[in-house]
Amino acid sequence: MEAKRSAGKYWIYFFLWLALIITMLVMPGARPFFWLALPGVCTQFSLAMNII
Template sequence: MEADKSLGKYWLYFFLWLGLLVTLMVVYREFFWIALPGVVTFFAKGLDLI
């Protein structure tokens, strides 16, 4: 395992994907699921689960 692991970039990516998800929910509701893999992946990476 790495001793100094920076998770800040994963949280930044998570919030960017979350913004995209919310935007898709408002504008193109039928396509919101396209952003789900990015949101889930970077949330797990931000929590250092994967």
């Protein structure tokens, strides 16, 4: 049986990555680098939801 882990820090990281990705979409000069922040958002979301 696996030990239950706290997902609070993963949610905080997810919202930080989400804020970064929204900022990158708003700033015209940072739009080409939007794809660099996308894996961080997906990974932190899946960790927060306890998928991986």
